[in-house]
Amino acid sequence: MIDNVTAVRAFTLLGINETMNYRATVFAMTLLYYSVILIVNISLVTIIIFDENLHEPMYILLASFCVNGLYGASGFYPRFLVDLLSSTQDISYEGCLLQAFVMYSFASCELSILAVMAYDRYLAICRPLHYRSLMTKRRLRHLISFSWLTPFCIFSISIILTSRLKLCESQIKRLFCINWLIVQLACADADMLANNIVSYATIIIYLLHGFFIIWTYMHLIRTCVKSKEDRVKFMQTCVPHVISLLLFLVVMLFDLMYMRFGSRDLHPSTKNFMGMVFLIIPPILNPLIYGFKLGKIRTRILGLIFLKEEIGLRLY
Template sequence: MKDNFSVITMFTLSGVSGTTKYRLTIFVLALLCYCVIWLINVTIIVTTIIDKRLHQPMYIFLCNLCINGLYGTTGFYPKFLKDLLSFTNVISHSGCLLQGFVLHSSAGADFSILALMAYDRYVAICRPLAYHSVMTKQRVWVFVLIAWMVPLQLLLLSTVTSSTSRVCGSHIPKIYCVNYLVNKLACSASIAMIIIPAFNYTFYFCHVLFVIWSYAYLIRTCVKSQENRGKFMQTCLPHLLCLIVVVSSLLFDLLYMRYGSKTLPQSVKNFMAIEFLIVPPILNPLIYGLKLTQIRNGIISLLCSKRPST
């Protein structure tokens, strides 16, 4: 005898309902923010591609960090802007899983690329004589491929696991979908739904530990040499600031999802939810663009380029 239950195909994003009074204002601000994100990230990407002086490991990793910023925010802003103009803030089950996959895999790729950048700075400062033999062009592209493929595969596995579970609710108290909240709506939790997310969190926590270890080693090495101190301030400090921005933003949202107070105003909850979709995609390219001389000079050359006189 079959169980009587209705198959849930649509979810309600109730977080958007808290923006009813200020939807037009929020729409304009969100659209402006999205345009700024595209402008500054595309500027870094195009500058890195065009300027052959920037075809070096550190700038290639930075270019991929900017590409990932566009990838992650594209999974949120178009849907959010559409919801602000609509009175039915719903998303299909497959659309919810897709959005969760994009946002989660983008966060994972952020950590992977930041770990690569930390390794690059470690080799450049602590093993300068071996740098060009270690960070060859072929190896750099292999690293980049791994940095993208690993989070995509890990999150694809997590998303497939979520898609196979039967859900017993349709209410998501956020303005976007994440796999964690979809899993909370499952009628019963499978072992895979517990083990896979736990492995993913542990895996990327190890990335953070690796970056912290590498920078502790870098700082200890740089203290002994004035030249290395200059390298650290010029190339490592922006990376360290980016790491702090990404980790703090994601940790803020993760802790809120698990332990957030239900008494907080919806507007505060929404800001906490989208902080990592606003701050890192804007600050990361700005930090590098303002701090790294070659990037800054490349942007100026790109903007001020003139046709050669005939």
């Protein structure tokens, strides 16, 4: 055992000091951006909830997608805004573990929901005659529960294992807490076997998610090339899903690049951007992509805009 090691009860997040000279500007822009994320996602979820014409599996899954965006953004931005106003960026041990859980489960929920959405599109296009009997309300509830509970269970175990580690350092070289970075702070004699097993198991589970999405799209493309009607349906309902999937993959690639090269000779602002890119792009682009591409939602949004304009003209 290592002597003279004190228990770590708080962590210091590094990176915000690079914004010392323009914190007010960063705070204002971050607050504005977070507000836009809230407005766009909440608006889309509200439209889906209150419009009975949108009570279909595809739109309900989209609402779940937006809720996950709100979940992930709210796990980062409020804390980041507080840190921008503080002279020190210390976070409690428990708060750091909680944020690490939120960040990991947010990213994993994103992939799980994309996998469920791919399955829904596969049934709708490849097996249209059986769609209603296969995608029942009960099955939809089970799929949504799967997309949320699987990441929550996996990363609950991961965070519990991390909390058992004895830590010898307290500085996290990122703007927010990440489980892997906390694990790297463990003492040299720490038993990492259980953590490694869970990590590899998690990688395998989400690789299977990816292979499942590829399998569904192989069948979707094979079906759509045979029929003009199916090609139109694919362009209308699957293209937003493909864009979101590609966006997720690109963003995760950026994050892996940060993890690989974050300690190298990159400029600090570049490292910070790469470290939080998956919290910047998907929460706002995903609802915008679906809002503009899916006809029913676009019609509903335009109807609300024109209704407000008509009411305004009447009052005027």
